Structure formats: structure tokens, C-alpha cells
Amino acid sequence: MTHPLRVIFAGTPDFAAASLSALLDSDHQVVAVYTQPDRPAGRGRKLTPSPVKALAFEHELPVHQPRTLKDTSAQAELAALDADIMVVVAYGLLLPQAVLDIPPRGCLNVHASLLPRWRGAAPIQRAIEAGDTESGVTIMQMDAGLDTGPMLLTRRTPITASTTGGELHDRLAALGGEAIVAALDALAGPGLTAMPQPETGVTYAAKLSKAEAELDFTQPAARLAARIRAFNPWPVAWTLLGTEPLRLWLAEPGNRRDDDPAAPPGTLLPADVDALRVACGPGGGDVLRVTQAQLPGGRALAARDLLNARGERFAAGTCLGQIDTSTEETRP
Structure with missing residues (x-):
């Protein structure tokens, strides 16, 4: 120098x-x-x-x-x-x-x-x-x-x-x-x-926005998992569980199991011990494994802990992402 x-x-x-x-x-x-x-x-x-x-x-x-x-x-x-x-x-x-x-x-x-x-x-x-x-x-x-x-x-x-x-x-x-x-x-x-x-x-x-963090489960599992990781820690990917926002912090593509029913995109499939499983992709043929998520009023938890504490909220057949326009204020 x-x-x-x-x-x-x-x-x-x-x-x-x-x-x-x-x-x-x-x-x-x-x-x-x-x-x-x-x-x-x-x-x-x-x-x-x-x-x-x-x-x-x-x-x-x-x-x-x-x-x-x-x-x-x-x-x-x-x-x-x-x-x-x-x-x-x-x-x-x-x-x-x-x-x-x-x-x-x-x-x-x-x-x-x-x-x-x-x-x-x-x-x-x-x-x-x-x-x-x-x-x-x-x-x-x-x-x-x-x-x-x-x-x-x-x-x-x-x-x-x-x-x-x-x-x-x-x-x-x-x-x-x-x-x-x-x-x-x-x-x-x-x-x-x-x-x-x-x-x-x-x-x-392009600049990030909270609006684009809402997940579209008709997309392939690999694309959804990448978006979830990209938006961690902001703006945090999310969907609706009933009328409440569910934030998804970590996820990865998964595989279909023999006991998985045919289900439309966004439907919760039978869970793994350590992951929520969501049907996704065109026709629901892909599986997204969510390994960390957050309910309103709580902190981000490993899916294993969420299932142990609030397993009834994540019953197989529950459909994510059904938006009730009368409850817009619930969006993060």
C-alpha cells in the first residue's frame, strides 16, 4: 500500500x-x-x-x-x-x-x-x-x-x-x-x-413485499421451499390456517407416501414426527415438509413441538390458504 x-x-x-x-x-x-x-x-x-x-x-x-x-x-x-x-x-x-x-x-x-x-x-x-x-x-x-x-x-x-x-x-x-x-x-x-x-x-x-410472502401451494415443492428460506427472517412466508396466519420459517421438498390420499394443493397430509406435510404443486402431486412454523401470538417452533402441543390444529385433511376476505386484518 x-x-x-x-x-x-x-x-x-x-x-x-x-x-x-x-x-x-x-x-x-x-x-x-x-x-x-x-x-x-x-x-x-x-x-x-x-x-x-x-x-x-x-x-x-x-x-x-x-x-x-x-x-x-x-x-x-x-x-x-x-x-x-x-x-x-x-x-x-x-x-x-x-x-x-x-x-x-x-x-x-x-x-x-x-x-x-x-x-x-x-x-x-x-x-x-x-x-x-x-x-x-x-x-x-x-x-x-x-x-x-x-x-x-x-x-x-x-x-x-x-x-x-x-x-x-x-x-x-x-x-x-x-x-x-x-x-x-x-x-x-x-x-x-x-x-x-x-x-x-x-x-x-425487485424489492421484497409482505404481500408476495403469501404462499401459493399450486407451485412445486422445491420452489415453495426456496421461497420460504429466502424470506426468512423477512418478510416471512405465510398462509392461512383457518382464519389465522401461519408463518412458515423452514421447509424442504418431501416425498409422497403410500398412505397419502389424493388431495388438492394446500391440504395437510398425515404428518411426519418432525414435519408438517402439505400437498402442493399442480394437482397436489408434490409434498412440502414444513419443519418450523409459527402460530399467532407464539414464537417460531420446530414442527415436532407444534405437533406435540397443538396437533389438533394440523389434522390431516385441513386445507391451508383458504382466504376469508372478511378477516383481512388477520394477515401479517
């Missing part, structure tokens, strides 16, 4: 805090932190700082929380920090071209996918939902497009048949911290070669 870089860091959630923590442990100097304004949180709706702001305060770093970076005054304030480079990780604010042009070494982004696959808002969950077997982080030189800039460095990690959204989030957050430090070390020394993103293989990771 020729000399450490002066860094402006911009980020907001836990995922970004992992990169800030890694930078603080590096030889580079974080001169200021930008993060979203405090938001109401909890039952009392008390204004709460972002994880990045909390970490910045721990290290006595200057914190800026503009509502926009389009104002010339905000841009002048950023320019006055005299940083070499800006690192952006899940910041949540659009950086106009005028801001991208301020740091002499440009603006780098830590993106939670192997670009150009899964540009956009929810790359971690969409990768699992789609059945990808690999994910990773990309350090990208930012431009005016949506995750379209040239790539400087990547780190890869596998997605297994049991990986959840939360597990992959944590793994990629740590990888992102390692990768951004490695990228800055290289830029401060011999340099890195920026590679344009391939024109083929582009996919977009």
Missing part, C-alpha cells in the same frame, strides 16, 4: 455496518459517515439511529444525515471533507452524478450479488428464491445506472439447500467487509483493473 486512503462511508443497515467495521479495522481513514435520517421504530415509535450511525458514534466519527444529496449545499459539505474515495453500502439515497464526481478516486459500491446477476434492491433473497447455487459480493465502481458500473473485485460463496436469507445476509456482509478493504488496499497500491459488466446474464432483484 502506497498510502492509506481518506474514505467517506455511506450506508445504513446492519449489512453496511459490517463494511464500516472492517474499514475501521483497516489502515484507511474514515473521515465521515453518511447515513439515513433516524426512523421511528418499536412499539413506542421512538426515533432510532441506523446501525451505521450507532457504530459511527461508538468511534466518534462525524455523521451526516441529509435527506437528499441533490442540494448544492449538501454536495459542497461532502466536497469539503477532502476524501480520496467514497464507499457506499446499502445507503438508501440516490447519488447524483455531481456527487459521484466529487471524490478523486470515485465512489465504490459493495453489492450483495455476483453482478450482473441480481442488480437491484433484494439480491440476497432473490438468489435463494430462484434456486441459485452460488452468490457473492461485487465491488463496483459506481456510475449513474442501477448497479451497472464496472467491476473491480468479487468474492463468492455457495448457496446450499438449507441456506436462509438471514444466513446468506450475514455471510455476505462479512465478505463485503473483507472485499472492500482488499479493494481499497489495491487501489492505494498497485491498483485494480475495472472490468465492464457482461451484457448477458443481467437479472433484477
Whole structure:
């Protein structure tokens, strides 16, 4: 490394805090932190700082929380920090071209996918939902497009048949911290070669919503299991059990048994000792094994414990997902 870089860091959630923590442990100097304004949180709706702001305060770093970076005054304030480079990780604010042009070494982004696959808002969950077997982080030189800039460095990690959204989030957050430090070390020394993103293989990771977390049991078991894992811990896949929401936290494809009756999608089949079994797929020919679920007012439990405590709620022949429009308020 020729000399450490002066860094402006911009980020907001836990995922970004992992990169800030890694930078603080590096030889580079974080001169200021930008993060979203405090938001109401909890039952009392008390204004709460972002994880990045909390970490910045721990290290006595200057914190800026503009509502926009389009104002010339905000841009002048950023320019006055005299940083070499800006690192952006899940910041949540659009950086106009005028801001991208301020740091002499440009603006780098830590993106939670192997670009150009899964540009956009929810790359971690969409990768699992789609059945990808690999994910990773990309350090990208930012431009005016949506995750379209040239790539400087990547780190890869596998997605297994049991990986959840939360597990992959944590793994990629740590990888992102390692990768951004490695990228800055290289830029401060011999340099890195920026590679344009391939024109083929582009996919977009649309923002998650609670509405799409409602399960459609006409889909194949493998697709349902992947969605359940992807949406764990948010927004959490769900269906209706009677008139109440049943949240499904973990599931896997299962096999039909000789004693399974023909049943339409969404019908509970005779349970295993450790799993609820749901007919699914076209015509109900597939089986989904639900190994962790949550009833209203309770916590997520292993299916074995749910069956021991509330087995009558999960009797074979019970149909999930029959929506009573008069009880819309029961939806999570």
C-alpha cells in the first residue's frame, strides 16, 4: 500500500455496518459517515439511529444525515471533507452524478450479488428464491445506472439447500467487509483493473413485499421451499390456517407416501414426527415438509413441538390458504 486512503462511508443497515467495521479495522481513514435520517421504530415509535450511525458514534466519527444529496449545499459539505474515495453500502439515497464526481478516486459500491446477476434492491433473497447455487459480493465502481458500473473485485460463496436469507445476509456482509478493504488496499497500491459488466446474464432483484410472502401451494415443492428460506427472517412466508396466519420459517421438498390420499394443493397430509406435510404443486402431486412454523401470538417452533402441543390444529385433511376476505386484518 502506497498510502492509506481518506474514505467517506455511506450506508445504513446492519449489512453496511459490517463494511464500516472492517474499514475501521483497516489502515484507511474514515473521515465521515453518511447515513439515513433516524426512523421511528418499536412499539413506542421512538426515533432510532441506523446501525451505521450507532457504530459511527461508538468511534466518534462525524455523521451526516441529509435527506437528499441533490442540494448544492449538501454536495459542497461532502466536497469539503477532502476524501480520496467514497464507499457506499446499502445507503438508501440516490447519488447524483455531481456527487459521484466529487471524490478523486470515485465512489465504490459493495453489492450483495455476483453482478450482473441480481442488480437491484433484494439480491440476497432473490438468489435463494430462484434456486441459485452460488452468490457473492461485487465491488463496483459506481456510475449513474442501477448497479451497472464496472467491476473491480468479487468474492463468492455457495448457496446450499438449507441456506436462509438471514444466513446468506450475514455471510455476505462479512465478505463485503473483507472485499472492500482488499479493494481499497489495491487501489492505494498497485491498483485494480475495472472490468465492464457482461451484457448477458443481467437479472433484477425487485424489492421484497409482505404481500408476495403469501404462499401459493399450486407451485412445486422445491420452489415453495426456496421461497420460504429466502424470506426468512423477512418478510416471512405465510398462509392461512383457518382464519389465522401461519408463518412458515423452514421447509424442504418431501416425498409422497403410500398412505397419502389424493388431495388438492394446500391440504395437510398425515404428518411426519418432525414435519408438517402439505400437498402442493399442480394437482397436489408434490409434498412440502414444513419443519418450523409459527402460530399467532407464539414464537417460531420446530414442527415436532407444534405437533406435540397443538396437533389438533394440523389434522390431516385441513386445507391451508383458504382466504376469508372478511378477516383481512388477520394477515401479517
